Amino acid sequence: MSHVRRNYGQYCGLASALDVVGERWTLLIIRELLLGPRRYGELLAELPGIGTNLLAERLKSLVEMGVLTKPASRDQGYELTEFGRQLREPVLMLARWGMSFLGAPDDGQEVRPHWGFLAVQAMIDPDRASDVDEVYEFHVDDVVFHISVDQGVPRAIEGPATGPCSMVARTDARTFVEIGAKRLGPFEALASGRLTLSGDPDAIMRSSVLLGLIPAAGGVPLSAAGAR
Structure with missing residues (x-):
């Protein structure tokens, strides 16, 4: 069964942006790729909790929307396009804003040094x-x-x-x-x-x-x- 892309149906820049990156896990995939190209297996390892099918679906969608480039071989990784790299500042601002909501860390929360x-x-x-x-x-x-x-x-x-x-x-x-x-x-x-x-x-x-x-x-x- 193919995935039906949902959208807000609003003629608005913010709504249009969220149609592309607003689904769960998408911005975390962007976060990983802002740090450099990543192969599928690397993304799966750095995003604990995401399913293999969901990751593949999100990557396919981002490639179709021109946010990512698909690797030509197994030795290469997914990479942000120039268009996708424009998300750097919005993502950094969201990360800065989101730090205000971080509570005390617990054993169930993942953290990665990178x-x-x-x-x-x-x-x-x-x-x-x-x-x-x-x-x-x-x-x-x-x-x-x-x-x-x-x-x-x-x-x-x-x-x-x-x-x-x-x-x-x-x-x-x-x-x-x-x-x-x-x-x-x-x-x-x-x-x-x-x-x-x-x-x-x-x-x-x-x-x-x-x-x-x-x-x-x-x-x-x-x-x-x-x-x-």
């Missing part, structure tokens, strides 16, 4: 970037990414920094998301040993301001709580 890279992109507020050129590196479980601030413009980049870092943070995925959701303060995470920070104390403060973890005019003295 989601931390998307989370940090959502947390960055360019208006809070300092005019100091520096690099902040994050180790979230086995995933590494960094933020480069160059002439007041911050960029989140996958992988380790190629040069010296002004600040290095190490934590696990669950703690990182809790901090981003402001359910756990960086001082508490440091004090409990769930987060370690090393580097220049002033850079640590600037990175915390950039990510909205402390107010721009002050905040918790992180250097006194375990930064080294």
Whole structure:
């Protein structure tokens, strides 16, 4: 039985967008592909709870709508088209907005370290970037990414920094998301040993301001709580 695409029947840009990406699991597929191409099996593994038929259906629909490109061989993955990549900012804004609704994590909720890279992109507020050129590196479980601030413009980049870092943070995925959701303060995470920070104390403060973890005019003295 073929899937009948539902729509809102409204002549409205938002309704039209939701006709494409509003069904369950679709934006989470987009989330994974914003982090790079993924093969079908990789998507299935990173989206626990989705059925194989439903994933295939969603991918087929997104390809038909021009949001994704279908892999030409098994060695290639599904990839966002240029049209699909326009969803980056809306998805990041939704992720930032949604952090306000995150409750305390429970054992039944999945968390993946690579989601931390998307989370940090959502947390960055360019208006809070300092005019100091520096690099902040994050180790979230086995995933590494960094933020480069160059002439007041911050960029989140996958992988380790190629040069010296002004600040290095190490934590696990669950703690990182809790901090981003402001359910756990960086001082508490440091004090409990769930987060370690090393580097220049002033850079640590600037990175915390950039990510909205402390107010721009002050905040918790992180250097006194375990930064080294």
